[in-house]
Amino acid sequence: MQTEFLPARPRKTSASRRRRRITQLPYRLHQVVPGAAKILVTSVLMAIDDDSHVVYHLVVRDSTGRQIRVVADQREDIVALLQAAWPQADWSRAQTWTWRGNDLKAWRPATPADLTGWINADPAPDEDDDGPFCRTEAS
Numbered sequence: 001m002q003t004e005f006l007p008a009r010p011r012k013t014s015a016s017r018r019r020r021r022i023t024q025l026p027y028r029l030h031q032v033v034p035g036a037a038k039i040l041v042t043s044v045l046m047a048i049d050d051d052s053h054v055v056y057h058l059v060v061r062d063s064t065g066r067q068i069r070v071v072a073d074q075r076e077d078i079v080a081l082l083q084a085a086w087p088q089a090d091w092s093r094a095q096t097w098t099w100r101g102n103d104l105k106a107w108r109p110a111t112p113a114d115l116t117g118w119i120n121a122d123p124a125p126d127e128d129d130d131g132p133f134c135r136t137e138a139s
Contacts, residue, residue, distance in 0.1 A: 021085040026102055032077045033070060037063040040107060041079060042094040
């Protein structure tokens, strides 16, 4: 089992470097995960042999809502890029990055269905299914 040993609170950087990292973020994320439109990052505290570590779980979706599989190395790179761009974010809470606005927001599911749609969705839906990410329900 591979574990990720990333800091829960990365070091602070200058404002100009942070702005540059935010500006370059879509390009850099596209190099790691081509087609990523939204990324949900959640931290999980793992206790292994009386030692606790923060492990990040990612759900990456493309613009059509299909889940993109990521491996451990990609997860480490994605989390490092996001934490470098937004070191002031509370990484103990779930965060969502969107390609369209290139912004990071704390994610709070409005309903349990929102949580199920993000986390438990089929990673490879059928071609005629747009996935839970794009579904809209009439009120």
